[in-house]
Amino acid sequence: MKQEQDYSRDLAEIRTMMERSSKFLSLSGWAGIMAGIYALAGAFIAYKVFDFHPDGIMDISYAAGTLSSNLVNLILLAAFVLAMAIGTAIYLSSKKAEKRGETLWNATARRVLINMAVPLTVGGLLILILIAKGFIGFVAPFTLLFYGLALYNASKFTYGEMRSLGLIQVGLGLISAYFVGYGLFFWALGFGVVHIIYGIYMHYKYER
Template structure:
């Protein structure tokens, strides 16, 4: 009996330490919704940049200043929708588990996430303006992955694993430059959905 009480006390202490040192209100549903949004965005981007060749009868990539502007607008919309979904579902989980949504750990998580994201975003924009379009998709995956790894020490361990997979996909995309959109869909779409499902099953969120 005393042994069981001792184990229960240890479990409670561990939960308190986790709550005080890590942001644990991340929602699996936010990952799933973000992945679905990314896949829809990837399909729309595909319709923007691939057109039917009238003579040879196959689809080819056409990139014009107008197309690039459309892609930037699309990327912004995808980012905003994914963020809104993330905040919505994470807030619901925080309310359900009676956790604070905005505290010291949240601030640390966001600051460590934003440093690589901001640097990667600026670098991608520079390459895009310089005309190096093919390297943009790989760079977004690599810097996003690095951002997740950098922020993972303030949240759940699954985030680090997701970040490492994003980096690996980004490096592969840098080698297979012509398939950047496919790797982008795999990283931001499929991996997010798999991560979200795993989180939902493991943590019930």
């Protein structure tokens, strides 16, 4: 009986070692929660302060070929929210990796980044083109779509829950593309509310 228990323990340790070497497990649930809070704050500022609520694909207040001060402020706001989310994720994930006796920047982390890079880069360039052409209504749907595809693409190298998160973002992006006038609402729902729920779930499942 004791020998069987030893075998079971050895197998569990081997499985854990293989999982650590093949999957990036240092993602912090709190990083998702904070990213969601930043996104909700950014959406609120965009709506209330910069009066951003395009009701169609082409918004006359952001005509093609122009770059109004309001649009510049929105771009800077988006960049700030993104920088805060990434910075917080790096800090909290590095702390988690340290507790696990690992380094944050390892081969698996590089695989995650590489698999996310292509969808995010293509999506980012397309969104810049849409802004340049004045198709503001499609910005929110496309950010959700390409972010979701990036998560789904990288999910095989980290927690399986990321695949579900990616599919949810893609679904919200498609719905948002149909209901263009509610783009900011769906953006806040996807990047804000869904991230917070996901972060809480991951924290209680893996970090407590």
